[in-house]
Amino acid sequence: MAEVALRGVGKVYADGTRAVTDLNLGIADGEFLVLVGPSGCGKTTALRMLAGLEEISEGEIAIGERVVNRVPARDRDVAMVFQSYALYPHLSVRDNIGFGLSLRKVPKAEIRRQVDHAAQILGLTEYLDKKPRNLSGGQRQRVAMGRAIVREPQAFLMDEPLSNLDAKLRVQMRAEIARIQRDLGVTTVYVTHDQTEAMTLGDRVAVMKKGVLQQVAPPQELYDRPANLFVAGFIGSPAMNLLQGSLAGDASSARLTVGGQTLELPASVFETRPALRDFLGRDVVVGIRPEDMEDAALVPAAGDAPGGTLTSTAELVEAMGSDVLVHFTVQAAQVVTEDTRELARDAGTDVLGKLEGPHTGLVARFSPRTTIRAGDPVTVHVDTGRLHFFDIESGSAIWGGDAGSSREDEE
Amino acid sequence: MSTTETGTAAAGAPGGGPSGGPGDGAGAPRRGIAARIVGRVGGGVAQFLLIVVAVVWLVPTFGLLVASLRSTSDNGASGWWKVFSKPGQLTFSAYSDLLGKGDFVDSFWNTVLITVPATLLVVVIASLAAYAFAWMEFPGRDWLFLVVVGLLVVPVQVALLPVAKLYGSVRIGSFHLFGSITGVVLFHVAFGLPFAIFLLRNFFAAIPRDLLEAARMDGGSEWTIFRRVIFPLGGPAIASLAIFQFLWVWNDLLVALVFADTGSQPMTKWLQSQMRQFTGNIDILAPGAFLSLIVPLAVFFAFQRYFVQGVLAGSVK
Numbered sequence: 203m204a205e206v207a208l209r210g211v212g213k214v215y216a217d218g219t220r221a222v223t224d225l226n227l228g229i230a231d232g233e234f235l236v237l238v239g240p241s242g243c244g245k246t247t248a249l250r251m252l253a254g255l256e257e258i259s260e261g262e263i264a265i266g267e268r269v270v271n272r273v274p275a276r277d278r279d280v281a282m283v284f285q286s287y288a289l290y291p292h293l294s295v296r297d298n299i300g301f302g303l304s305l306r307k308v309p310k311a312e313i314r315r316q317v318d319h320a321a322q323i324l325g326l327t328e329y330l331d332k333k334p335r336n337l338s339g340g341q342r343q344r345v346a347m348g349r350a351i352v353r354e355p356q357a358f359l360m361d362e363p364l365s366n367l368d369a370k371l372r373v374q375m376r377a378e379i380a381r382i383q384r385d386l387g388v389t390t391v392y393v394t395h396d397q398t399e400a401m402t403l404g405d406r407v408a409v410m411k412k413g414v415l416q417q418v419a420p421p422q423e424l425y426d427r428p429a430n431l432f433v434a435g436f437i438g439s440p441a442m443n444l445l446q447g448s449l450a451g452d453a454s455s456a457r458l459t460v461g462g463q464t465l466e467l468p469a470s471v472f473e474t475r476p477a478l479r480d481f482l483g484r485d486v487v488v489g490i491r492p493e494d495m496e497d498a499a500l501v502p503a504a505g506d507a508p509g510g511t512l513t514s515t516a517e518l519v520e521a522m523g524s525d526v527l528v529h530f531t532v533q534a535a536q537v538v539t540e541d542t543r544e545l546a547r548d549a550g551t552d553v554l555g556k557l558e559g560p561h562t563g564l565v566a567r568f569s570p571r572t573t574i575r576a577g578d579p580v581t582v583h584v585d586t587g588r589l590h591f592f593d594i595e596s597g598s599a600i601w602g603g604d605a606g607s608s609r610e611d612e613e
Numbered sequence: 614m615s616t617t618e619t620g621t622a623a624a625g626a627p628g629g630g631p632s633g634g635p636g637d638g639a640g641a642p643r644r645g646i647a648a649r650i651v652g653r654v655g656g657g658v659a660q661f662l663l664i665v666v667a668v669v670w671l672v673p674t675f676g677l678l679v680a681s682l683r684s685t686s687d688n689g690a691s692g693w694w695k696v697f698s699k700p701g702q703l704t705f706s707a708y709s710d711l712l713g714k715g716d717f718v719d720s721f722w723n724t725v726l727i728t729v730p731a732t733l734l735v736v737v738i739a740s741l742a743a744y745a746f747a748w749m750e751f752p753g754r755d756w757l758f759l760v761v762v763g764l765l766v767v768p769v770q771v772a773l774l775p776v777a778k779l780y781g782s783v784r785i786g787s788f789h790l791f792g793s794i795t796g797v798v799l800f801h802v803a804f805g806l807p808f809a810i811f812l813l814r815n816f817f818a819a820i821p822r823d824l825l826e827a828a829r830m831d832g833g834s835e836w837t838i839f840r841r842v843i844f845p846l847g848g849p850a851i852a853s854l855a856i857f858q859f860l861w862v863w864n865d866l867l868v869a870l871v872f873a874d875t876g877s878q879p880m881t882k883w884l885q886s887q888m889r890q891f892t893g894n895i896d897i898l899a900p901g902a903f904l905s906l907i908v909p910l911a912v913f914f915a916f917q918r919y920f921v922q923g924v925l926a927g928s929v930k
């Protein structure tokens with residue numbers, strides 16, 4: 203077990219393609235770090251450089267005290283779980299798990315003992331003599347885990363280990379991985395494109411976009427204080443609603459105008475976000491989490507929480523049981539920046555800003571007690587204390603002083 | 614021919630037909646029955662044709678076997694099929710005579726001494742080269758592989774004279790490469806390699822990259838990966854290559870005629886030298902030929918069990 207450090211790591215392929223740029227990450231001993239991002243963001247490349255399967259073009263990587271740039275994969279003492287599991291088809295489960303140990307000339311009896319132990323942890327004891335082809339997906343996944351566990355490596359590297367499983371099994375194995383990692387306390391770097399996995403598994407989550415690290419933070423902080431538009435839009439499901447608005451007034455009685463409708467901002471907004479004062483009288487990007495909106499009819503009229511309302515027409519109502527997702531539109535301009543384009547590409551909707559006139563679709567998460575139906579006019583109560591503000595030019599979140607510039611946040 | 618083809622294609626249907634029939638809708642059953650009849654008849658025709666072809670193919674070999682088990686005078690007096698009416702003619706005398714001939718036994722061992730090393734060397738060298746071509750990065754790799762592929766089209770005949778000249782110049786003490794078993798083996802290895810490398814490289818390249826990387830992460834060196842992952846997984850390809858190469862060398866006459874002398878001649882050359890212009894010499898040729906073909910058959914059946922389908926199933930995904 204060891205600390206892992208990436209210092210200014212970059213990857214340029216032979217054809218000139220740049221996959222990773224100036225990646226700085228420190229992973230503490232025993233920490234579970236998740237690398238997350240849309241496909242092609244360089245997260246897998248980063249992991250493969252850490253594993254030694256890909257050459258490091260720039261910077262250096264250290265595992266423990268040792269800089270491993272020139273150390274071949276087999277001597278780095280890290281174990282990897284592959285997306286495809288990569289089990290040896292000609293070997294039994296027992297030999298698959300013990301393969302790494304047998305290559306290290308560990309005595310047979312010792313291998314046997316360790317494999318039995320790992321199999322017990324993973325519930326594979328009765329499958330030890332089977333071949334991988336006779337196992338189910340979840341069992342194969344566990345064999346792949348077992349192969350990593352017995353090595354007792356400095357670090358586990360996992361490359362989307364759950365993406366080939368069906369949804370139910372994925373949830374189960376996710377819990378399993380979390381449990382095993384906690385029990386063994388091995389430093390783990392986990393790559394995924396699934397933000398639910400990232401949020402539930404990671405002690406900290408690193409969000410990447412186009413080879414550049416956007417933010418590293420514990421999951422809740424990532425959710426509550428995203429450093430920029432990309433992180434804001436990527437983390438959370440349904441995603442944060444992003445729309446253009448303008449700030450007016452002064453810090454004691456500020457008004458936010460979105461699509462011709464005005465929301466009063468409480469003074470507390472400026473207390474927690476000193477930098478926002480500089481944006482009074484200017485356009486900003488406003489982010490609203492779906493759960494920070496509620497059917498105004500269900501909010502006590504007294505309005506103990508700071509808030510304002512938006513009115514629109516409910517276009518689509520999705521009852522999820524525990525809550526109701528309401529889709530509606532406001533006449534505010536869409537946010538079209540490089541970040542939101544990247545998010546749209548990831549979501550598979552490449553058409554942004556092609557609509558007539560300013561027009562942005564929003565999703566709100568209402569309590570199931572709402573009686574809204576599709577087509578009804580809807581008054582949406584917005585918790586203005588929990589709004590997110592972003593610089594329309596740079597896309598960075600507007601907080602105060604230093605916190606706002608956490609785009610290349612190290613540790 | 615086309616009727617047979619549709620017949621065999623439909624032959625697969627009857628198996629699933631009865632259960633699937635009711636679901637096919639109103640118009641379907643009639644067509645289903647017709648398809649079944651066509652399928653059965655077509656399947657029967659195809660089977661019949663295959664059996665006919667197999668029998669026609671095997672008749673000469675069978676005739677050879679029977680002829681080798683009759684005496685010279687019986688063979689001279691009547692055709693081999695007469696044995697069915699007179700089973701008493703069968704005798705092993707031709708075999709015992711043949712095995713008593715020292716030069717035949719020598720030539721048999723020469724064949725073994727040529728074929729086994731020529732096969733093993735090709736398998737070992739080609740699988741190592743194929744691994745390098747498939748999975749190791751080095752400058753000029755693809756060009757070099759193209760050259761190897763290009764060598765596939767070089768006919769043996771083109772090389773006979775230059776190689777003979779080359780061999781003639783190699784003398785170490787009393788050892789002359791020309792006319793030696795070593796010379797014949799080297800020639801076979803040289804001409805077996807391009808195809809062998811080509812075949813194995815393509816097979817190895819199809820092995821999922823993740824498996825190699827997993828082995829690398831597990832602490833394997835290139836050599837370990839080759840020996841413990843690639844070689845076992847390449848089993849089917851290597852087995853078929855071994856059979857190809859074994860048969861090709863075992864049955865070779867041309868190379869032996871050019872490069873072997875009487876001390877190093879294989880069975881094929883010895884048998885050929887027993888041919889007479891005016892008599893059949895069948896008491897030597899028939900058992901000799903049969904003995905020379907029984908070994909490749911045994912090899913084929915020994916390796917055949919390695920042609921297991923889907924050895925890669927379950928490794929990835």
